[in-house]
Amino acid sequence: MSTKLPETKFQYVRIIPSQEGTEACTFPVETSFSEFKGPIVITGAPAAFSPTCSISHIPGYVEKLDELVKAGASQVFVVTADNPFANNAWAKKLGVKDTDKIKFITDSGAKFSQSLGYALPIGDGVYWASRYLVIAKDGEIIYKAVEEKPASEVTVSSVDNALDQLRKL
Secondary structure (H helix, E strand, O other), rough: OOEOOOOOOEEEEOOOHHOOOOOOOOEEEEEEEEHHEEEEEEOOOOOOOOOOOOOOHHHHHHHHHHHHOOOOOEEEEEOOOOOOOHHHHHHHOOOOOOOOOOOEEEOOOHHHHHHHHOOEEEEEEOOOOOOEEEEEEEEEEEEEEEOOOOOOOOOOOOHHHHHHHOOOO
16 A cells, blocks of 8 residues: 655755856755656655765765666656755755756755655654665555664665665566
């Protein structure tokens, strides 16, 4: 039995290929999961520039983006509670040159992550996203998992698991 994706608005800052090599960026724009048909991949990350996220979790999504698209993903979302400008800088640092198929989106207050039960309370009512993977198709969650292992391990939220789940569709 599938579960509907909560309708949530997110912000992100577009990466425009013509601005490559500059510090220039655009103002944040809104997006939502409902804008995309077919399978989408959503992966949560506690914070931009955090060690595990920057070394062994999110780089795989950037490196294997073409494989994810070939496996059927219409869009890949990297979700953090960070502001959209920090996410943009992080995406650029990880080698993202265009936000056409991968978007580093801001889950303000980690509301989306909380709705899944995948938020990390860090104190004083502040939450970060846990490290997780959600595969949805046409607004229905068809797979979701959160890391239960120590903070430095990436298993169920890995790009390889995302590819495995997409190939099962």
